[in-house]
Amino acid sequence: MCYNIKNKIAFVFTLCILSISSNAQFSDEDMLDNLAINATPLWKELEPAFVKNDVPEKYKEESAIVFGYKRNVTIDKKSRSGFFTKGERSLLFFENVHFKIKLNDKSAVQTFTEIYFRYRTAEDGFSAKITKPDGTITTVLLNDAVAASATENIPEFYKSFFDQENGGQSWYFKVAIPDLEPNDILEYVTITKSKLDVSYAGYIEFSPQYEVCNKAYPVLFNQITIETDDKSFFKSLALNGAPDFKKEATNDSEFYRYTFTDTDRGVEKDVNFVNTLLTNPVTKFQVIYANKANTKGALIGEKGEIKKRFTKEELAKKAWEDYVQVGGYAYNQYGVTVGAFEKALWKDMVKIGAKKWDENEFIEKAYYRLRNIVVYRDTYMNDKMFSYIFRAILNEKDIPSDLVISISNTVGKLKDILFDQEIKYCTKVNGKLYFNATDYSNPGELVENLLGNEAYIIREPEKNSQEIIDFTFPNATALENNSNYEFTSTLNKDMSTLSVSRTSTYKGIAKTRNISDALKYTTYMLDDYKYYGGDDPRENMKEKQEDEYYKSINAVKESYKEQKPILVKNNLQGEYDNTVKFKNFSVTNDGRSLKKQELIFTEEFELSGMVRKAGKKYLVNVIGLVGSQLQIRKEERVRKYDINVGIAKSYFWTINFQIPEGYTAEGIAELATEVTNETGTYASTAVEKNGVITIRIKKLYKSANVAKEKWADMLAFLDAAYNNSFKYILLKPKN
CATH class of the missing domain: 2.60.40.3140 (Immunoglobulin-like)
Structure with missing residues (x-):
């Protein structure tokens, strides 16, 4: 405890x-x-x-x-x-x-x-x-x-x-x-x-302690x-x-x-x-x-009592009382309070023209200014502190906002909140929601553990009453939470390894889940000031300071240049459970802008373990490039609880495989399959044209929550995905 x-x-x-x-x-x-x-x-x-x-x-x-x-x-x-x-x-x-x-x-x-x-x-x-x-x-x-x-x-x-x-x-x-x-x-x-x-x-x-009765x-x-x-x-x-x-x-x-x-x-x-x-x-x-x-x-x-629950009114009152005291919290180890920090932040924003921005521009740049603070902090703010500072900044511009409270959908229901730590805070402005900033978030982007949640909009208490408005957070569809992968692959001259280039595009919660690893050991933070209209940190530097700045930046870049390949290689080897040789990594779009919200990056690598030799023929697990698929074991096929997928989500793969010169390919038609029902979809097509095999695969989890009675339907498309991932294309010499 x-x-x-x-x-x-x-x-x-x-x-x-x-x-x-x-x-x-x-x-x-x-x-x-x-x-x-x-x-x-x-x-x-x-x-x-x-x-x-x-x-x-x-x-x-x-x-x-x-x-x-x-x-x-x-x-x-x-x-x-x-x-x-x-x-x-x-x-x-x-x-x-x-x-x-x-x-x-x-x-x-x-x-x-x-x-x-x-x-x-x-x-x-x-x-x-x-x-x-x-x-x-x-x-x-x-x-x-x-x-x-x-x-x-x-x-x-x-x-x-x-x-x-x-x-x-x-x-x-x-x-x-x-x-x-x-x-x-x-x-x-x-x-x-x-x-x-x-x-x-x-x-x-x-x-707080959570004693889960079922152990291993x-x-x-x-x-x-x-x-x-x-x-x-x-x-x-x-x-x-x-x-x-x-x-x-x-x-x-x-x-x-x-x-x-x-x-x-x-x-x-x-x-x-x-x-x-x-x-x-x-x-x-x-x-x-x-x-x-x-x-x-x-x-x-x-x-002396065991407090078991709080009423809606108790919860709203206590949450508000706790929230308004945030201004007196210590913001840092130097004794600066959150309230004092907000005032200093507002002065800095005024210097770069904040008073002249229209309301929408101000809200967006205020969020990005706070994100910039987060980027250079050792730890993230908690969502209560972030909401307090964000709403206080908006108030400086006389922009009204609402405080919204809820609970993580991985922890419980709103009616079951028992701990301060379970209360989640966010801000609602002009019909849009603004959640706690991370290094990578954009204004208005949804948060996975609050999707579809029940919530309360709470207002400042007046005399003996407090306005509490029931609210439901928006959800996201499978297509809005999308992972899209495009592969080009060839068999290397050794006829035992694949040369692969994979471009990954993520949006929605799929982006949130993948962006941290994608941008780790990249210098996304150097231009972060541009999002809120800040000044280039080099503008007011003297020559000696600028030299030191570039030395530091170059040292960071050199360090990242060494560490990024190791991270990518380890991630790929974990994904494919095979030996990987790293070749290159590049980011096309970092997804940290409202104008370009998709995360796009490309990995180039060589992959072992996907080819089997059979005399003069070769079996190639091209479709295995999708990565491991979930296997549901025998003892799990009888379901006790309803199904929680986390989020509705979709995956699309396009795999282009160049048939080696002097070979023909068999087994292409066997890669085609489709299972679709109320719970999800798995569909695969494969064609060969001009020596290139193109496999297109779609996998959808249509809903985050599915009744246990639909388990057989879900098993149907999960099994199809798992079984298809082990199929091989046979390469035969032409002569």
Whole structure:
């Protein structure tokens, strides 16, 4: 349960850390003793889940089965346990975990060959045991543990709530279990203790948690207990059939306990086209610490209650209160507020003629000016801050605008918003929508996770009322989200590799998905000032400054010249799962302008693995240039949930293949196929003319959401695409 500090109340905090170097080897005997001794009490756990080793018949064919996964998190301001010295103004975190799993096959064994544990303070504890099929129990030795890297992804079953976004990798170690085998039982216990200095903190939001009940393996017992003092608020909402947290009695009137328990939860077989948080059983929850009475704008309930939902009116009021405080947030590390930054930005825009622009020009250039700011920031603005600055800039010109709030369609429904972090903000001006800017976005371009969403237009409250208008974001059709590929390909003289030139054109959400990789290691940012009518940065430079500028730019270009081919090659090899030799990459249009919104670039490369030799003949998988197509396995052909494709989308491929001189081609007609129905289309045609085979392919996902009853229809065109991608053209010598 990681913390996220609200900027609405100035906050300086210090994590009091008794830690070891992230590069340390695990050789200190005192550390080993501390871990073992501190973990000992947890082995006395009498929960039945950790006593029995019997696997239910229905789970015996699963890769593994989790007998028990129990987590207890205590957040305490008063230091009841005496862990820290009396009088310290710290929020204390105590986390106990007990985990037990039986590994039924080699795949599961491979997953758990390494185990992770934390050692941050002398109070941390960890111990793991292996139970063999004959009942023999051995303790996992930690002597050879090594520090986990700073970028390592600590698996879910090992990482504490407190460390999830707190840079906790520097406190984690991992150790291999060399003798782990199928049918072994792995069990571990861990205790971690942490503290957070809240001397100057008035309000702290710990990061929202989404407990998805279905794991990679069946779970017989899954329990989370959250204990908080009377300075904290608790929110929880169970969705899609998940169990909710229950409030339990405690012996201390100033202490609250909330417990989530889930049992006998199997594995979901639907793995493709599933929006997990909208379909699978999930319980979301959050703890908020408030040391002051002023919690204006906070999305909270009452202390001691489990707040489950917010009404439309509560949500709109809290969202507005939170939004208007953005002006007082710190914009940067130098203490400049967002409000002050906006005023400075407005002055800069006035200098380049902003007062003379008409309304439409002003709106467009204001957006591009903010995008330019984003281009040179280390991080993106959040959408609340962007909306605040954008609307404030528009207000300088007396251009009215509306604030719109919604939720990502990958997270939930508007009525189920529980966390501040779930609220998405954007601006509506003159009937057009303006979303948070990225390095690559244009004014008015739609955002994937808000397509078709329910939303509210919220206005400033007046006295005891607030105007709230229901609104629905526009959607996009399959043809508006289009990926178009044009290939020219020839067989190289070695008759074993293809020489390929591919021009890719993207528009709509397809462009958004691909533009980051396409423009990475290109110098799109150098001319970005032109979009908002800014001055060339070189105009006011002295000769020495200009020389330094060009030196820096040339150094960047040289670096990009080395890195871009590596990126393109790696991407192509990942796409084709074959060896690629990079030849060239060029951008025709970067898609960062309203006048030219399509992203167009060309890759030239040589591709192996597409040709088979059969005596004097050759089999060429020309149609395989479309890339890998989705295979739906046998166990996925019975559908439980409705189908979520993400977006309606379309793909067009045109492949021109030059038949080598002295050869004829057979099998062209067999490439033609077509399946079309309510859910989608796959169609392929192939003709030969003047020694060139031209294959045209169309693939459409007609709707983002499809009822599960239509799964057979979707399988029809998915199977057609998959099967067709493995067909070959036969090249035969003429003589």
